[in-house]
Amino acid sequence: MSDLVDIALGDKKADLVLRNANLVNVCSGEIYETDIAIAHGVIAGLGRYEGRVEIDAQDNYAVPGLIDGHTHIEMSMLSVREFAKAVVPRGTTAVVADPHEIANVLGIAGIRALFDDAKATALKVFCMAPSCVPPTDPSLGLETSGATIDQTEIKKLLLMDEFIGLAEVMNYEGVIAKEEEVWAKMAIAKALKMPIDGHAPLLSGKELNAYVVSGAGSDHENTSSAESQEKLRLGMRLMVREGSAAKNLKNIAPLLKSVDTRNCILVTDGDRTPLDLKDEGYLDYVLRRAIEEGIDPVKAVQMCTINPAQWFKLDAKIGCIAPGKIADIVLLKDLESFEVEKVLVNGKPDFASPSEYRYKYPQYRESVRLKRVKPADFVIVQEGTMKARIIGLIEGELQTGELVEEISGIEIGRDILEIGVLERHHHSGNIGLGFVKGFGLKTGAIASTIAHDAHNIVVIGTNEEDMALACNRLKAIGGGLVLCNGKEVTSELELPIAGLMSDKELDYVILKQKEMGDNISVMGCKLPAPFITMSFLALPVIPKLKITDKGLVDVTKQEIVGLFL
């Protein structure tokens, strides 16, 4: 600190000076030319400075490193190492991560592994304590999850240095019904004066008021300007998501152009496929899209820097380029297209290459705890045709319908396939079986250990042999995605880290994913994102009919229902 003051005073040379940069000053909302002096990883001064190293930045804009205010790293299917390698060079230097995917599989140990790995990267990963693990009330017995994070564990997490708040309280119905457990979790965060993120799609009017008065302080589930405006007016932080699947910016941009945007934050919600991550970018993509939608570039940058920093109380350290802040700086060739020239992390343009880090997760390669299954385990016993409850896919939605039809079993001609969920955390041997309509597969089977949020195994098939083979293969490779056809594994992506994340490079994941996409298309499934669609069929919090290792779930009633009527 003493040295920093000497450097600020000009009595000593800075470690590095960005000379004549066009600073995007998110505090004053201005762009102007200045030197940026850096020492000890921190910004020492703005003005005219000399450095031991100087970078001519007169053709560049300097913006603070972007902060993704809401993401789930696991959704990238990449290790934190690979994730950081992909996003940091694109200008995102910090993320606020809700590790609820790995938490559902491995509990606190999984979370800890995730942020321990994060420490070895150039990316600053701030954690939110997952509030809804598991997503359904365990006492209802609707499914078997890998882990439970109760109020005692929430408290433990929030007292750790890495944690800065309570992650999206998705159980908004529980909140306004004053459920004890979720209220207790929120009370802990409030007592610690930590931010509480919300999640309340389409919640409105008096119910939204009740949710806010209970303590939910933000929401990223906004699809229209009207919905967004209502939340912003109630004092919530408005998180606007633009992902591979959810595209919310176009609808919300008109609002963002007409209101005070200090409480608005651009986020990815983790919704970037590996391919999109590579081709289009990460939070830089969201920022670029916002500018395309006509939002003032400086305001758009604020929505990715100082705005999230203030909500998450990180603004003493990051979120703007000013004396005393950490020198996470992105130099751009062009502001509107966000073309990155160079990224500085902790003042270093040559931040330690994450590839030097040796990724180790020995215990997590054992996350698929499944007894070997046989085709017979998938046989649904029925006599002739029977009237069955069938999960009906609805194009472009995560919601499903409940169809009731006479069937004689798997009927490929009517696009009625078998779906199974196999418990994979506790060797219980639980298998829930049912039928799904609209998936389109004409042959073979597809299985995955990504199955929100309990992340058991979900499998869809045209025959029991391929279904069994796919599940057994998942166990052999430690989890991932598998396609089988004609009793052979035709393609696969290993995700050995908790069955959720690869230990390979981004390009490998992209290649494999493309290969699988091509394969499944040949097998008859024409859905735009079949694995993602399948992964949500096991989530018993989105209506109407879903399936877990316990069987079919009527989500609206929150109860297990029979397959046949």
Place this chain on the structure above:
Amino acid sequence: MSDLVDIALGDKKADLVLRNANLVNVCSGEIYETDIAIAHGVIAGLGRYEGRVEIDAQDNYAVPGLIDGHTHIEMSMLSVREFAKAVVPRGTTAVVADPHEIANVLGIAGIRALFDDAKATALKVFCMAPSCVPPTDPSLGLETSGATIDQTEIKKLLLMDEFIGLAEVMNYEGVIAKEEEVWAKMAIAKALKMPIDGHAPLLSGKELNAYVVSGAGSDHENTSSAESQEKLRLGMRLMVREGSAAKNLKNIAPLLKSVDTRNCILVTDGDRTPLDLKDEGYLDYVLRRAIEEGIDPVKAVQMCTINPAQWFKLDAKIGCIAPGKIADIVLLKDLESFEVEKVLVNGKPDFASPSEYRYKYPQYRESVRLKRVKPADFVIVQEGTMKARIIGLIEGELQTGELVEEISGIEIGRDILEIGVLERHHHSGNIGLGFVKGFGLKTGAIASTIAHDAHNIVVIGTNEEDMALACNRLKAIGGGLVLCNGKEVTSELELPIAGLMSDKELDYVILKQKEMGDNISVMGCKLPAPFITMSFLALPVIPKLKITDKGLVDVTKQEIVGLFL
């Protein structure tokens, strides 16, 4: 809380509903019509609500209670009770107070008394721990102050509930010179993640960078747009003051109209005379002036509500009208003129009248610890004419010049008067004597226990008899302001609370002050604010020549100097 949720849901009636108010929403930056439902002192919901009591507010604007981000209550010369009675009905419901005046007299006990009294009022008083008590390094022995608040005591204060940060670090030269004591105080606030207010008039360039990198996060000493812009750009909170003496808005308004104002805050700095407080208002006056200067009314309101709330981390509770926030609300007949219809404190329009509170400060009535003085104590021994250092007043400035002239003693014809500072905290009997030019008194003497920052007694006179009488009278009335002429007390204002504050009502203080102003004018002094001018002649941190109980101080050299050369 459970009840609040029921009310938000509309299942129960609110305690109070402000029906069809024109809400100034400082979060979204909009004005629109809505009901505001209030229960348990908190805002339960916005939208359409029913209440056990309803107020028709369709002709009113509803704005959050104003928050004065920087003030010194003692400067009003009013007790907290009277201060609150004056400011709350005018729309200021919270202040961030730096109690450094009373701290210099009575230390922590004085601060505690101040905020204990505050608790009995409708005003929310948040305290900043005074960082510069006394203002000069005690080891230099330049003056005797009533109390010292060192780093140990700062830590004690900051751990108290009432304290929210470190008050203006006026010793900016000490900060950038890395003085151990001031650095230690700042380090304590930083470790507690508390805001640190700065004070750095005209500090600029590299020195300002050094001040900011050391941790100073705000400044209220800004007189021009250029100075303000530089501070804002360095990430500081820009506090803009508009007081009775300091009028900074006109010069800074052009900047405020061209930049992002989220980090801009309107403040009084305590600079409102009792008369101005009554005639023009308090922070409402500053807000009105900002709007007069062309600042957008919603932005101006933000600068008095959400902006200070965010800087001081009070935004979880106050600063906007949204579910879950304390219901401190001002209903206005008109926004631009800020004409108050009604003020709600903790949701109550009939907040407990502070006049019911019995003001008790027994021990503080003894703050003038002075041995009886005689005219002989004021005799400056000299032989014939001698060359003396004389304090030269400079019109309209707190700075003084150092004049060196041949004098034969008090020379009323040349406007050379005697000035004395009498130690009044420890019965030491210290008296510092000297001469002052430019005060204008033709007869009598004037004395005061308000003498920044040590608040010893300062007296200026045309003869030793009246000087001694004035000082003895101050002791008799427990402190205050006294005018003597012809060996008689001609007018006085008792300030028995630490010698700084009255225990009477605002109107009484105004009346007395006016009377004294008329009197001193008749006695020859034509200065616009003679008591204030005199009170700063004892402050050895503003150049050039000042006087303390130890004698004349060369402020630039920070040393005691002789009266005669």
